[in-house]
Amino acid sequence: MKILGIDPGLRVTGFGVIHKQGNKLTYIASGTIRTPDGDLPQRLKTILAGVSEVVRTYGPDCAAIEKVFVNVNPQSTLLLGQARGAAICALVGADLAVAEYTALQVKQAVVGHGKAQKQQVQDMVQRLLLLSGMPSTDAADALGVAICHAHSGDVLSALGALAPGLAKKGIRVRGGRLIGG
Numbered sequence: 295m296k297i298l299g300i301d302p303g304l305r306v307t308g309f310g311v312i313h314k315q316g317n318k319l320t321y322i323a324s325g326t327i328r329t330p331d332g333d334l335p336q337r338l339k340t341i342l343a344g345v346s347e348v349v350r351t352y353g354p355d356c357a358a359i360e361k362v363f364v365n366v367n368p369q370s371t372l373l374l375g376q377a378r379g380a381a382i383c384a385l386v387g388a389d390l391a392v393a394e395y396t397a398l399q400v401k402q403a404v405v406g407h408g409k410a411q412k413q414q415v416q417d418m419v420q421r422l423l424l425l426s427g428m429p430s431t432d433a434a435d436a437l438g439v440a441i442c443h444a445h446s447g448d449v450l451s452a453l454g455a456l457a458p459g460l461a462k463k464g465i466r467v468r469g470g471r472l473i474g475g
Contacts, residue, residue, distance in 0.1 A: 298354035299440030302378040308432030321423040324433035338380040345384035357385045358393040358443035403442035
């Protein structure tokens with residue numbers, strides 16, 4: 295399965311594509327989509343076109359994107375949400391299933407704790423994917439989102455195999471936690 299991870303940003307949107315076969319993760323590609331200075335609609339158009347091009351080029355089977363956190367500055371949060379929305383539109387426009395993960399979930403999946411620094415995420419992404427060089431922070435974050443999704447699928451599949459009747463009993467997964475019962 296090919297997984298596309300997206301780290302949305304209004305100035306720089308990171309992307310990372312990995313291949314998952316069994317427990318093995320293999321690096322395919324990563325990079326950034328940079329928007330020009332200027333008005334918001336043009337920047338959103340660049341993100342939409344850039345993510346669409348990544349999807350056409352690498353043909354992922356599914357996608358995962360980082361959720362927006364509430365920033366101190368509400369205006370920045372709104373702008374980031376719009377950039378994220380443009381990326382999601384490109385993904386669903388290509389008929390991809392899109393999973394969403396918080397930065398905390400990504401850091402826990404990649405580094406092992408949610409308070410990890412960006413440098414720690416970069417180091418672990420480089421090690422986990424056996425990269426010859428250090429990815430940029432935006433590309434590393436996007437690869438981290440893809441890795442998080444790869445690991446989350448393993449956990450959900452294992453839960454399903456161990457207890458296929460969980461959904462019938464009203465138990466579901468929300469925010470990475472089992473809810474209900």
